[in-house]
Amino acid sequence: MTIDVLGGLRVGGPDGDAGPTAPKQRQLLGLLVLRADQVVPAATCMRELWHDHPPRSAATTLQTYVMHLRRVLAHADVPARVVTCGHGYRLRVDPLDTDLGVVHTRVREGEERAAAGDPTRAARSWREALALWRGAVLADVRTGPVAQQIAGHLDQWRLLLVERYLEAELRCGRHRQVVPTATALAGRHPLSEPIHASLITALHRSGRQADAVRVYERLAAALRRDLGVPPSAPLRRLHQAVRTGAGWLDPPPPAAPVLSLDALCALDAGRRPFLVPTPPGGTS
Template sequence: MYLDVLGGLRIGPAGGDAGPTAPKQRQLLGLLALRANATVPVTTCVRELWDDHPPRSAATTLQTYVMHLRRVLTRAEAPARLLTGERGYLLRIDPEQTDLGVVREWARRGDQRAAAGRPAHAARDWQRALTLWRGPVLADVRIGPVAQEIIGHLDQWRLLLIDRYLEAELRCGRHRQVVAAATTLAGRHPLREPIHASLMAALYRSGRQADAVLVYQRLCAALSRELGVEPSAAVQRLHRAVRTNAAWLEPPAGPPAEQPVPTIRRPTLVPAPSSGAS
């Protein structure tokens, strides 16, 4: 891949970075990369770079930044072109040359395989998508209000991918693997109910009923302390099932694609925000 945003901003072959060093130029390239293959209006670029306080020379300065970015892309021999249109600027690049484009493709394949009743294949595809997430989006780039909104949507989309991945692994009977993954994720996201639900189910299936109850108690405490609410009805039902050894919590007994287990929670996997959104 040649243009990466899921972590620090990088241009060039894997392991290298031929990107710009000037903060404003990196900020502009980050925004254009998030909306690759769609025109970003000049007004949107100006808002991203200067928020509500643009200088009088904003339009001219923006043109200068674009000129420098074109030179950067040329020096890096990047398979991308920065085009100027009537309304704004467009970074044209094959989605397969960007980590975000590849992640979207793996997520799409996972969705299709899950819909076809193939949870093992779906889990593999979603795991591949998640593996490409090196860290916070544009972690080493100054973020303005426009990019911040896009990144917020991407962060929520990543959590939905995680939810679906853990659920698919449980459907395949791989509860011990889920325990390891979900334990770490629950620590990072103490208020995320689907992650905790997957961890509870995985612990129970691993013969750790008491630990599953403790996970629920920690979730209750965190939700009460931070949000003043109780767990959802679905998670409360799961907690009761754990305490009463409900039969529906038992792991699947046959091939994962043919022996689905009751869903703990299945959030709708929304697509990543369109690169053309304003």
């Protein structure tokens, strides 16, 4: 990989990080990487850099930033180039040369393996994808409204990926390994039913019925307090199975597969969207 955004912005050259140092240039490069191999209109770039108050010289200044980015990337000797496409710019880069591109590749591999009935290899692919997250998206870049929206969508996408990963690990019979991971994740996502369902299942399988019941009760209280809704029917059935001392419980039904940006953007605002940039090499 040569350009990373899942954490701080890093441009990998032969001598380490060779990325731009000027804040606006870093901001522009971050946006182009998030939308790698797609045309980003100049107007979108200007909104990212200056919100709704661009200076009179915005178009010329943007061209100057692009020129500097081209020099930086060439000097860093990374296989990525910023090209002009009509009234916008495209970062041409191989998907496997960005951490986000590798994540997309691993996620697709996991979905294919899960569909083929191979949860072990699916879990491995998703584990590798999750390991590439070093922190918040573009954590050391002062992002604007466009990159912030994409970063928020990626956070949601990551949560969906975590849910899929836990479900696959349970299908592999790795419930004892799931407990500490799911416990930590449940603390960070106190309203996530899939994560709590995985934790309840893992605890029950590990012989910790009382702990499983407490996890359910804590989630039920949080849902009623914060959202005014009860737990879903599948979760209530899982709780009942735990309370009645059912034997080996199956994990909850698989979560929906990770979708493309275009498909997800079609979801109603009131539904649970997992919006992600189209994978590099895809269509915008």
